[in-house]
Amino acid sequence: MNARTLDIDRLGAQGDGIADGGEHPTFVSYTVPGDKVTVSLNKSRGTLLALIDSGPDRVPAPCPHFGPDSDIAECGGCVVQHVALDAYGDWKRDLVVSALESRGLDVTVAPLVRAEPGARRRVVFAARRSDRGIVLGFNKQGSHDIVAIGSCLVATPRINRELDTLRKLANVVALGPQAFRYSVLDTASGFDIAVDAPFKLSDKDRLRIADAVRRTDGVARLSFNEEVLLEKNPPQLNFGAVTVNPPPGSFVQASEAADLLMSEIVSGHLGKAKRVVDLFSGCGTFALRLATKSTVHAVEASGPALASLDKAYRAHPGLRSVTVEKRDLIRRPLMTQELKIYQGLVFDPPRAGAEVQAQEIARSVVPKVAAVSCNPITLARDLAILVAGGYRVTSVTPIDQFLWTPHVEVVALLEKKV
Numbered sequence: 161m162n163a164r165t166l167d168i169d170r171l172g173a174q175g176d177g178i179a180d181g182g183e184h185p186t187f188v189s190y191t192v193p194g195d196k197v198t199v200s201l202n203k204s205r206g207t208l209l210a211l212i213d214s215g216p217d218r219v220p221a222p223c224p225h226f227g228p229d230s231d232i233a234e235c236g237g238c239v240v241q242h243v244a245l246d247a248y249g250d251w252k253r254d255l256v257v258s259a260l261e262s263r264g265l266d267v268t269v270a271p272l273v274r275a276e277p278g279a280r281r282r283v284v285f286a287a288r289r290s291d292r293g294i295v296l297g298f299n300k301q302g303s304h305d306i307v308a309i310g311s312c313l314v315a316t317p318r319i320n321r322e323l324d325t326l327r328k329l330a331n332v333v334a335l336g337p338q339a340f341r342y343s344v345l346d347t348a349s350g351f352d353i354a355v356d357a358p359f360k361l362s363d364k365d366r367l368r369i370a371d372a373v374r375r376t377d378g379v380a381r382l383s384f385n386e387e388v389l390l391e392k393n394p395p396q397l398n399f400g401a402v403t404v405n406p407p408p409g410s411f412v413q414a415s416e417a418a419d420l421l422m423s424e425i426v427s428g429h430l431g432k433a434k435r436v437v438d439l440f441s442g443c444g445t446f447a448l449r450l451a452t453k454s455t456v457h458a459v460e461a462s463g464p465a466l467a468s469l470d471k472a473y474r475a476h477p478g479l480r481s482v483t484v485e486k487r488d489l490i491r492r493p494l495m496t497q498e499l500k501i502y503q504g505l506v507f508d509p510p511r512a513g514a515e516v517q518a519q520e521i522a523r524s525v526v527p528k529v530a531a532v533s534c535n536p537i538t539l540a541r542d543l544a545i546l547v548a549g550g551y552r553v554t555s556v557t558p559i560d561q562f563l564w565t566p567h568v569e570v571v572a573l574l575e576k577k578v
């Protein structure tokens with residue numbers, strides 16, 4: 161074993177401590193700046209063997225599943241529970257600051273908006289049948305091993321209360337030893353469970369699973385590889401006063417509190433616009449709230465997401481007009497000419513961002529733009545395109561939608577004098 165003693169200098173973008181002292185940086189999980197540690201070294205990665213001295217921002221992790229000291233098992237769902245609150249907030253905010261700086265954007269970034277534990281309504285578990293029964297939990301860090309969990313501090317109280325129920329249902333779904341994804345969305349009308357598995361079901365399996373769902377209280381729907389096996393009642397999410405029934409497995413903001421805050425920021429910026437366009441609209445998180453004041457055109461690639469947006473709009477009288485358009489915005493962005501009828505625009509693309517769409521927005525005369533993103537790197541690229549096109553960034557708000565992970569949600573607001 162290649163054991164070394166290292167001094168940790170900084171926290172990296174993935175939440176690892178980094179020792180800069182050697183020929184190249186060495187990454188050590190579960191460490192903080194100021195730690196002196198002994199590690200077993202494998203190229204640029206050190207596995208923590210012993211903590212010799214603690215850095216000033218080291219705190220005990222609140223979850224018994226966290227880190228190599230866990231008495232139970234080391235869950236890889238969270239990576240930075242051992243970092244003090246202020247240092248954690250600074251680190252996450254800095255992820256955004258450095259991404260923007262790398263694109264030459266000198267803009268003020270607000271402090272990180274904190275998330276509370278227990279706020280995550282959408283949790284993607286890993287599951288697998290083993291010799292000792294079903295294992296439901298999260299992958300161990302950097303491994304395919306699934307660590308069974310007894311509770312999750314990040315998930316909503318209802319998901320935690322019903323873990324046994326969820327586990328029993330996962331056991332009914334599991335065929336053979338292959339691992340599968342078991343995504344649980346905690347909605348107002350019960351759990352919406354979406355299974356993503358590498359195995360196939362027979363008709364008999366379908367009936368058996370549907371029967372188990374029927375007999376399980378608190379589960380609204382279960383779908384398997386996007387096929388609904390049973391919907392007892394439509395899963396319900398409230399976007400402001402509007403109730404939406406999201407399609408199986410569709411994108412939904414992971415935390416209700418973050419969803420609400422982002423919508424408030426976006427609505428505050430675009431609220432006076434007569435006509436707004438919502439690009440990458442999903443099921444209407446922004447569109448349906450903006451429609452209380454503005455006419456909205458929602459554009460999105462997923463037909464089922466748009467159908468649920470449209471259904472929710474039609475069931476809620478009193479909104480301004482909402483139209484939907486199914487369109488692949490990466491291949492066929494809304495062109496500058498098409499944008500000229502709007503006074504407000506929000507875009508919330510997947511992690512890869514919306515480079516080509518941003519080029520069209522940059523050339524447009526839409527006076528107010530809101531950019532929402534879960535990836536500061538692609539957001540910074542897209543914002544730089546808008547700034548080159550004459551937009552000014554007026555605010556950047558990082559939101560801790562993904563507590564104790566290296567992920568951060570960002571809402572950036574922009575204006576163009578036209």
Ligand SMILES: C[S@@+](CC[C@H](N)C(=O)[O-])C[C@H]1O[C@@H](n2cnc3c(N)ncnc32)[C@H](O)[C@@H]1O
Pocket residue numbers: 411412413440441442443444445446459460461462465487488489490491508509510511
């Ligand atoms: C980060 S989600 C945002 C959804 C919505 N704004 C919300 O807050 O729930 C990104 C959305 O982009 C959609 N999407 C992915 N690729 C797309 C594409 N090429 N063209 C249009 N929409 C796409 C996804 O279906 C998803 O709904």
